[in-house]
Amino acid sequence: MDVVAMHIANGIISGPVSVIFIVIAVAALAFCVVKARADLDDRLAPMAGLVAAFIFAVQMLNFQVLPGVSGHLLGGTLAVILVGPWVGALCVSTVLIVQCLLFADGGLTAIGLNITNMALLGTAAGYLLVAALLRILPKTPTSLGAVAFIASVVSVVVASQGFVLEYALGGTTALSLPLISGTMAGTHVLIGIGEGLIAATTVVTVARVRPDLVYALRRFRKPVTTSGIGATA
Amino acid sequence: MSRRLGWFIAGGLLVALLxxxxxxxxxxGSPDGLDATAREGCTFNADDEITGGTCMLQQEGEHQMGDSPLADYGVRGVDNSFLSTALAGTAGVLITFAVGAGAFWLVRRRDQKV
Incomplete structure (x- = not known):
């Protein structure tokens, strides 16, 4: 069978706009590397490799959301909870780059667009929600699962609207924007629910087996944590 | 890296490989949310060829890496589709882990032992 894990292909968005987003993506990822170094210790580095490999695997698992329409996990929220926002954005980017270069999934010209939507916008939205929700909810595996679910749904819809923005700027066809936006939002709410279930199952499992490896449980514990990183294990 | 963390990573990789x-x-195998949107506005025949209308899919260009031996999540030359997908998926997980863990290990901070 054909696995149709699909990202934005070449030609859907104009060349100049694609190039602008490659510049945006490179600049943002460079910033992420600088910020990520503070989080990346001997323990988080291999964990981040595992998160990237896991997201690659789950992105192959397209699930049906409507007759004739499927979807797959994007992974931003899952990565935020397990390895934090900066490393998380880099994990999702790693997956997108491997998929583009080796699996011909997502155009090479469109790599900046795909990274912006899934690795930057999706991860940022997931991070903001996870950080906000974990300030008011108890830090138990169950509530972490609920947080993962809610943040995943929102994050996937935000990522889908990133495409709508790119299409508005450089779409190569003249289609109605509200129609594109509505179709993307509608299908991606359903994809987000699927992603939410997968992300929740994953983080609850890790939180039960090795709570010390869950970034969100270590870092979003209190509004004011400035030090003591890795001091508790 | 502690032995305990090593076991966790190995277990996680095994799940990803499965x-x-x-x-x-x-x-x-259905088109995903983005692909379905890209098809909106066009009509298709039974062979999935565009028969009319205007949609994003008409603008889709060739992929620069279309000749990759792992293109479209299969291994070129392996005719059995189950085996082809399985091998491509296994390779993808191992390559992504190697690239990710290697890059993260190189840029990690070295100032303190954990």
């Missing part, structure tokens, strides 16, 4: 190597063969 998902990409086995479960992936049962994934839906």
């Amino acid at each position: 998902l990409a190597g086995v479960v992936s063969n049962f994934a839906s």
